[in-house]
Amino acid sequence: MSRALTSHFSASLRRLPHLTTPPTSRASSSGLPSAPRLLPSSSSVSGPVPGPVSGPVSGSVPVPGSGSGSSSGSSSGSSSSSDPGSSFEEWIVWAFPGMVRGGLLLGGIQAYRSLDEKIGRVDEKIGRVEERIGRVEERIGRVEADLRNSIDGLKGSLMALEVEVKILLGVLEADKKRRWW
Secondary structure (H helix, E strand, O other), X not given: OHHHHHHHHHHHHXXXXXXXXXXXXXXXXXXXXXXXXOOOOOOOEOOOOOOOOOXXXXXXXXXXXXXXXOOOOEEEOOXXXXXXXXXXXXXXXXXXXXXXXXXXXXXXXXXXXXXXXXXXXXXXXXXXXXXXXXXXXXXXXXXXXXXHHHHHXXXXXXXXXXHHXXXXXXXXXXXXXXXXX
C-alpha cells in the first residue's frame, strides 16, 4: 500500500504546475526559493547531510555533473539520513511549506502508512475469519444433508408404518364383522 501511496503522490506532484519545471531554473526566473537538489550517483562530494545526528560528519556523496573527481571535508551538525542528496522530506517541505509547519504533512504520511499497516493486519484477520466461516458453513451443509436424509428415512418409515396400521385395521374390521355373524 505504501507503493501505491508513493506512486499516487508522485503522480499528484507531476500534475501541479508550479512543480513541473526544474527547481533551479524556476527559482532563478521566478524569484522562488531554490529547491533542494536530489543528487544522482555519477560523482561524489562530501559535506553535511540533512537530519538529526550529532557530531562531525564526513564522507563522499554523489553529485551531478559531467566531470569526475571528488572533494572531501567534514561538517558538524545533525544528520539522520544516509541519503547524500536532499531527502524526499526536504522536497515536501519546499513544495508545501504551509502544510509542513509542525510536521503536519509528514506526520500525515506517517499516520497514513501506520493506518495502512493496521488495515493490512485487519484484512488478514478478516480473511482468516472468512475461512473459518467457510468451514463452519461446510459443516452446517453436511449437518443439513444428514438431517434431510434422516427426515426422509423417517418419512419412509412412517409411511410403511401407516400402511401396516391400515392393513391391521382392515384385518381387525374383518375379524369384527365375522364375530357378529
